[in-house]
Amino acid sequence: MKNIIKLTALTLLVLIIAPAFAQNAKGKTGTFALTNATLETITNGTIQNGTLVISDGKITAVGTNVTIPQGAETIDCSGHILYPGMIDGGTRLGLVEVNSDPRTRDYSEIGEVIPQVHALTAINPNSALIPVTRVSGVTTSLAVPSGGLFPGTAALINLHGYTPDQMFAGFKAVILNFPTTAKRGRFDRRSEEDIKKASEKALKNLNDAWDKAVQYHKIDSAIKETKSKETLDYYPEMEALLPVVRGEMTLLLEVNAAKDIKSALSWIKGKELKVVFTGVSEGWRVAKELAEAKVPVITGPVLSTPTRAYDRYDRPYANAGAMQKAGVKVAIRTSNAENVRNLPYNAGFAATYGMGKEEALKAITIVPAEIFGVEDALGSLEVGKTANVVVADGDIFETKTQVKHVFIEGWQIPMSSRHTKLYDEFLERSPGAKK
Amino acid sequence: MIKNVAPIVLLFLVGNLYGQQKGSVLIKNGTVITVTQGIKENTDVYIKDGLIRKIGGGLSAPKDTKVIDATGLYVTPGIIDAHSHIALDAINEATSPVTSEVWTGDAVNPLDISIYRALAGGVTISHAMHGSANAIGGQCETIKHRYGTVDPDELKMAGAPRTIKFALGENPTRVHGSGNKILPRTRMGVEQVFRRSFSEAREYQQAWDTYNAKKDQKGFKGMPPKYDLRLKTLADVLAGDIIIHCHSYRSDEIYMLMNVCRDFGIKRLVFQHVNEGFKVAPELAEFGAMASVFSDWWAYKFEVYYSTAYNAAILTENGVVTSINSDSGELIRHLYHEAAKTQKYGGLSDDQAMAMITINPARQLGIEDRVGSLETGKEGDVAIFKNHPLSIYAIPMYTLVDGVVRFDRENDADDMRIYVDPEEKIEVTLAVSDSDTDRCMQDTEFLFKE
Numbered sequence: 001m002k003n004i005i006k007l008t009a010l011t012l013l014v015l016i017i018a019p020a021f022a023q024n025a026k027g028k029t030g031t032f033a034l035t036n037a038t039l040e041t042i043t044n045g046t047i048q049n050g051t052l053v054i055s056d057g058k059i060t061a062v063g064t065n066v067t068i069p070q071g072a073e074t075i076d077c078s079g080h081i082l083y084p085g086m087i088d089g090g091t092r093l094g095l096v097e098v099n100s101d102p103r104t105r106d107y108s109e110i111g112e113v114i115p116q117v118h119a120l121t122a123i124n125p126n127s128a129l130i131p132v133t134r135v136s137g138v139t140t141s142l143a144v145p146s147g148g149l150f151p152g153t154a155a156l157i158n159l160h161g162y163t164p165d166q167m168f169a170g171f172k173a174v175i176l177n178f179p180t181t182a183k184r185g186r187f188d189r190r191s192e193e194d195i196k197k198a199s200e201k202a203l204k205n206l207n208d209a210w211d212k213a214v215q216y217h218k219i220d221s222a223i224k225e226t227k228s229k230e231t232l233d234y235y236p237e238m239e240a241l242l243p244v245v246r247g248e249m250t251l252l253l254e255v256n257a258a259k260d261i262k263s264a265l266s267w268i269k270g271k272e273l274k275v276v277f278t279g280v281s282e283g284w285r286v287a288k289e290l291a292e293a294k295v296p297v298i299t300g301p302v303l304s305t306p307t308r309a310y311d312r313y314d315r316p317y318a319n320a321g322a323m324q325k326a327g328v329k330v331a332i333r334t335s336n337a338e339n340v341r342n343l344p345y346n347a348g349f350a351a352t353y354g355m356g357k358e359e360a361l362k363a364i365t366i367v368p369a370e371i372f373g374v375e376d377a378l379g380s381l382e383v384g385k386t387a388n389v390v391v392a393d394g395d396i397f398e399t400k401t402q403v404k405h406v407f408i409e410g411w412q413i414p415m416s417s418r419h420t421k422l423y424d425e426f427l428e429r430s431p432g433a434k435k
Numbered sequence: 436m437i438k439n440v441a442p443i444v445l446l447f448l449v450g451n452l453y454g455q456q457k458g459s460v461l462i463k464n465g466t467v468i469t470v471t472q473g474i475k476e477n478t479d480v481y482i483k484d485g486l487i488r489k490i491g492g493g494l495s496a497p498k499d500t501k502v503i504d505a506t507g508l509y510v511t512p513g514i515i516d517a518h519s520h521i522a523l524d525a526i527n528e529a530t531s532p533v534t535s536e537v538w539t540g541d542a543v544n545p546l547d548i549s550i551y552r553a554l555a556g557g558v559t560i561s562h563a564m565h566g567s568a569n570a571i572g573g574q575c576e577t578i579k580h581r582y583g584t585v586d587p588d589e590l591k592m593a594g595a596p597r598t599i600k601f602a603l604g605e606n607p608t609r610v611h612g613s614g615n616k617i618l619p620r621t622r623m624g625v626e627q628v629f630r631r632s633f634s635e636a637r638e639y640q641q642a643w644d645t646y647n648a649k650k651d652q653k654g655f656k657g658m659p660p661k662y663d664l665r666l667k668t669l670a671d672v673l674a675g676d677i678i679i680h681c682h683s684y685r686s687d688e689i690y691m692l693m694n695v696c697r698d699f700g701i702k703r704l705v706f707q708h709v710n711e712g713f714k715v716a717p718e719l720a721e722f723g724a725m726a727s728v729f730s731d732w733w734a735y736k737f738e739v740y741y742s743t744a745y746n747a748a749i750l751t752e753n754g755v756v757t758s759i760n761s762d763s764g765e766l767i768r769h770l771y772h773e774a775a776k777t778q779k780y781g782g783l784s785d786d787q788a789m790a791m792i793t794i795n796p797a798r799q800l801g802i803e804d805r806v807g808s809l810e811t812g813k814e815g816d817v818a819i820f821k822n823h824p825l826s827i828y829a830i831p832m833y834t835l836v837d838g839v840v841r842f843d844r845e846n847d848a849d850d851m852r853i854y855v856d857p858e859e860k861i862e863v864t865l866a867v868s869d870s871d872t873d874r875c876m877q878d879t880e881f882l883f884k885e
């Protein structure tokens with residue numbers, strides 16, 4: 001009899017629990033109080049034994065003397081450290097699923113001057129790569145198209161939501177791949193002459209396109225000023241470049257070799273641009289010039305090989321720190337898709353090789369937020385900001401540190417991904433070797 | 436061309452002397468992570484003529500012995516990478532589904548700056564592998580990073596067991612089935628390449644055995660069988676003289692090769708990449724096959740879409756000897772960091788994580804009696820770190836091969852090339868992420884030209 005009761009109870013329990021396991025867990029919103037934590041606020045130092053309150057998607061309280069609102073779900077974070085969600089300043093996350101399969105690659109459209117194509121359009125909110133990324137504490141990433149001269153418009157996304165608009169984090173920028181005189185990877189077998197020719201041709205194309213855009217801006221302005229009834233012909237690429245030419249929209253200018261960085265600096269001179277240099281792998285060579293020009297930089301991956309055979313082995317590790325010390329505003333990116341989760345390790349290596357912990361942490365939080373003009377919403381633990389909050393059991397740069405909780409726009413994110421699910425299923429496989 | 440020969444010959448002679456060098460050094464007062472015998476605080480390691488002679492407190496050495504003060508530093512075995520393609524001028528002989536006759540040892544390039552960069556990450560030994568374009572690829576070479584020599588032979592780890600590269604899945608089927616329109620185009624076909632090749636090798640060996648047994652008999656008139664290096668190599672695999680290192684991803688193909696090997700009596704089997712190894716971990720453990728995996732690479736191609744960074748931990752907990760490899764001239768520079776990811780993904784202990792890049796890859800290459808841990812009598816391959824090697828703040832400070840300091844962070848020049856290409860005019864090569872360019876498939880581009 002006892003057994004039957006037990007069995008019935010068990011069956012009931014299974015019936016109740018089973019549906020919960022049959023589907024993926026969902027995010028949960030509400031009011032949360034994260035208590036007894038160390039708070040790495042980024043902008044206001046470190047707070048010991050503090051509390052952070054999340055409500056309606058925002059951070060509503062930060063400090064040691066915080067009244068926990070009624071009905072809040074309290075999460076004891078003793079021994080844990082709270083960080084703002086990490087921001088990757090340049091990725092393909094959301095734009096590619098399996099890179100070797102062209103059917104899943106959406107980062108590179110056909111055309112040289114196509115700033116009108118939007119990364120946000122092609123973001124796949126249900127990519128398996130996204131949960132893998134966010135459970136490691138990266139909550140926000142810039143999805144960047146690549147390919148031709150102006151390959152499209154990048155978009156900043158928060159890594160939770162079911163439509164691109166639900167994910168959009170308030171920043172877009174036109175990408176420019178600045179003409180390069182360097183080899184593109186070790187499989188680039190073009191001759192010196194071919195590379196030179198290609199670079200010159202690209203620069204000519206760039207200047208042609210830019211001249212047209214300036215012309216387009218002048219005509220458009222004239223029409224508006226004179227309230228003329230004339231209309232402009234349909235040039236979507238020119239329409240997309242308009243706000244860039246007018247300095248209203250950020251231009252992310254990808255450039256890496258020292259010589260090219262110098263050319264880019266003289267190219268932007270005299271143009272009223274809101275410009276950010278990206279890549280900048282040889283930035284340490286021209287750090288002074290970059291600092292003088294006051295151009296912010298998004299650099300990375302930090303974990304990469306030197307650009308020249310004769311360069312010191314640790315130049316890529318030390319590059320971000322060298323630029324930052326010279327006075328350049330530096331954010332760090334992974335340039336990755338499936339392993340954007342390694343952003344804290346890219347920053348960690350930069351920290352170790354000269355940048356220091358504090359600046360390296362800023363380079364993946366408040367600095368990219370400032371560069372993207374979203375510093376009112378992201379990049380630090382401050383009242384009023386969007387509740388992108390990460391709870392870790394130690395230093396977020398340390399490899400063995402575990403991320404315990406992630407909140408994105410106030411939503412508590414399920415701490416599972418393809419990788420954790422496979423671990424749960426296969427650590428002790430059943431059946432094992434014998435069925 | 437000729438005008439360049441004289442200095443090269445000169446370099447060759449000098450390099451020979453340098454390459455054979457075995458050093459003596461006393462490493463004082465470090466935290467010694469032996470990997471196999473625990474951690475020893477405030478301990479000295481004495482290496483004489485390339486071999487570890489003593490590990491203990493307060494050791495002394497003859498007056499002229501080089502001394503490294505390791506106070507506050509961590510002393511570990513030299514890191515071993517069981518899957519690499521650095522220091523090679525050629526990687527794929529992709530012209531046939533079976534090319535067991537070729538050997539990467541014939542394409543070793545001691546001038547490759549990647550060797551120095553690996554040393555700067557504490558790596559003293561790497562397995563210079565053939566690529567994965569064919570089901571049965573070429574033989575590989577285990578090299579010691581004696582950077583400074585210009586003689587390819589000086590890099591080779593004399594006495595290391597022979598190894599051969601096999602490959603399963605998308606690469607061999609893409610190259611031959613799709614690229615060349617010959618078998619294999621499917622995972623079914625790949626199995627048949629192995630079964631046919633092993634059967635032919637067995638017949639070949641039987642023919643030679645028969646001939647050798649009869650040739651000295653009175654009145655024997657037969658001819659010796661035709662010598663075939665391709666089949667002879669495979670016969671050596673069947674005899675257990677060559678370790679198979681097989682590029683693999685999906686669990687079904689991994690399981691297939693274990694079945695094939697079982698049928699042919701082959702026991703020495705190491706799977707490379709083996710992203711879905713965790714799905715057949717009990718079977719791998721039962722077979723005694725080993726696994727050399729990436730720390731976290733996935734999703735760059737379809738056959739690694741259903742994988743997990745917890746692979747190494749699951750394999751380890753199921754009793755499979757597992758290592759973390761690089762397959763990349765970039766990743767090889769921070770394998771200590773890659774090993775630490777087994778702590779993030781699966782909570783392995785410090786010892787288990789360190790074993791992933793030291794004694795375990797040594798076992799997979801069959802050199803565990805000589806290297807892979809700090810023990811008296813083993814070879815003097817050592818890495819010395821500021822901060823714990825599994826910490827993100829670790830900085831390799833010195834790397835020693837056979838007791839010779841080959842990397843010294845404080846004292847090495849920035850430019851460590853030993854060869855300057857006079858033809859090279861473009862100095863800057865921008866890094867392209869390795870997952871975009873599968874090095875395992877280098878030299879196969881010609882097969883895919885439209």
